[in-house]
Amino acid sequence: xxxxxxxxxxxxxxxxxxxxxxxxxxxxxxxxxxxxxxxxxxxxxxxxxxxxxxxxxxxxxxxxxxxxxxxxxxxxxxxxxxxxxxxxxxxxxxxxxxxxxxxxxxxxxxxxxxxxxxxxxxxxxxxxxxxxxxxxxxxxxxxxxxxxxxxxxxxxxxxxxxxxxxxxxxxxxxxxxxxxxxxxxxxxxxxxxxxxxxxxxxxxxxxxxxxxxxxxxxxxxxxxxxxxxxxxxxxxxxxxxxxxxxxxxxxxxxxxxxxxxxxxxxxxxxxxxxxxxxxxxxxxxxxxxxxxxxxxxxxxxxxxxxxxxxxxxxxxxxxxxxxxxx
Ligand code: ACO
Numbered sequence: 001x002x003x004x005x006x007x008x009x010x011x012x013x014x015x016x017x018x019x020x021x022x023x024x025x026x027x028x029x030x031x032x033x034x035x036x037x038x039x040x041x042x043x044x045x046x047x048x049x050x051x052x053x054x055x056x057x058x059x060x061x062x063x064x065x066x067x068x069x070x071x072x073x074x075x076x077x078x079x080x081x082x083x084x085x086x087x088x089x090x091x092x093x094x095x096x097x098x099x100x101x102x103x104x105x106x107x108x109x110x111x112x113x114x115x116x117x118x119x120x121x122x123x124x125x126x127x128x129x130x131x132x133x134x135x136x137x138x139x140x141x142x143x144x145x146x147x148x149x150x151x152x153x154x155x156x157x158x159x160x161x162x163x164x165x166x167x168x169x170x171x172x173x174x175x176x177x178x179x180x181x182x183x184x185x186x187x188x189x190x191x192x193x194x195x196x197x198x199x200x201x202x203x204x205x206x207x208x209x210x211x212x213x214x215x216x217x218x219x220x221x222x223x224x225x226x227x228x229x230x231x232x233x234x235x236x237x238x239x240x241x242x243x244x245x246x247x248x249x250x251x252x253x254x255x256x257x258x259x260x261x262x263x264x265x266x267x268x269x270x271x272x273x274x275x276x277x278x279x280x281x282x283x284x285x286x287x288x289x290x291x292x293x294x295x296x297x298x299x300x301x302x303x304x305x306x307x308x309x310x311x312x313x314x315x316x317x318x319x320x321x322x323x324x325x326x
Pocket of ligand 1: 028029030033034037038113152153154156157191216217218219220221222225253254255256259283313314315
């Protein structure tokens, strides 16, 4: 049976660090409040010269190098992002150009913090169907450019990053075992970026009303995130007849340590089974999972045959999981 296997991982974090203490000088907040409520201690901020495609290209090069795959061998290039360089064309097309992945078809997926999981699902299905031999899947965001730096409710939570994986066909026993995706559009207003799109075209008034920036009702998001991430993890385990205790690693979307702890507790996971790096990077939306997967991989945490469960939740609302035998 044809399966899709991850043969290379890569990530890129901008150099500039913004600590909680730095934020204390910008808004009415404290290191203590941010750490206790979110677990975040610092986050990365892209340089003025860097846009999302720059971060994506750096992460992609590392993943391609690990896989031993040349850019021209990629058939499908997909980027999960909500902070593309431009409204269009797709950031994936810019990345294709920069990498020289000239034989690929390239597209973006917009599913907020679930963007990488949705993108990975599409690559897996392309590969398993035989339509595509090799795919490059990227999650990349420069969220600091859509932050309202006067809103302490949101600006302390997010950061910039990119992560990438190479997906190839294999007929062995390892690879992606299943993917599970869900959306509920009735929650769209709890987490979104109001402008400037066709609902709120560009206007001076819009800038005054700060509509180009991310808006969120944090405590409502929190509750649905915990419930949905738990359910979609259980769905993946049940679909494959696997118990939570069999997982080597659970890699959840890194939004907030309290969300991660609540989900891990409900699933009955041990501390050593849950990968956490939210303290270093904050919430980088579509980039959190591929960055975490790359860190776990390069730290030698994943051995052949290990079971790894990816689990994301984000604006839309969208959520999903991917179960992998490494
Ligand atoms: N510093 C100090 N005080 C703050 C800050 C801050 N940065 N932000 C909010 N507060 C204040 C609020 O104004 C409020 O004050 P008030 O009681 O005087 O009105 C108080 O802290 C409590 O606010 P709440 O919103 O109730 O705080 P809560 O405990 O819910 O924590 C948080 C807020 C951290 C945003 C939490 O709701 C959360 O993590 N939600 C999940 C949101 C999330 O992660 N979204 C990311 C996208 S979705 C995803 O990735 C899963």
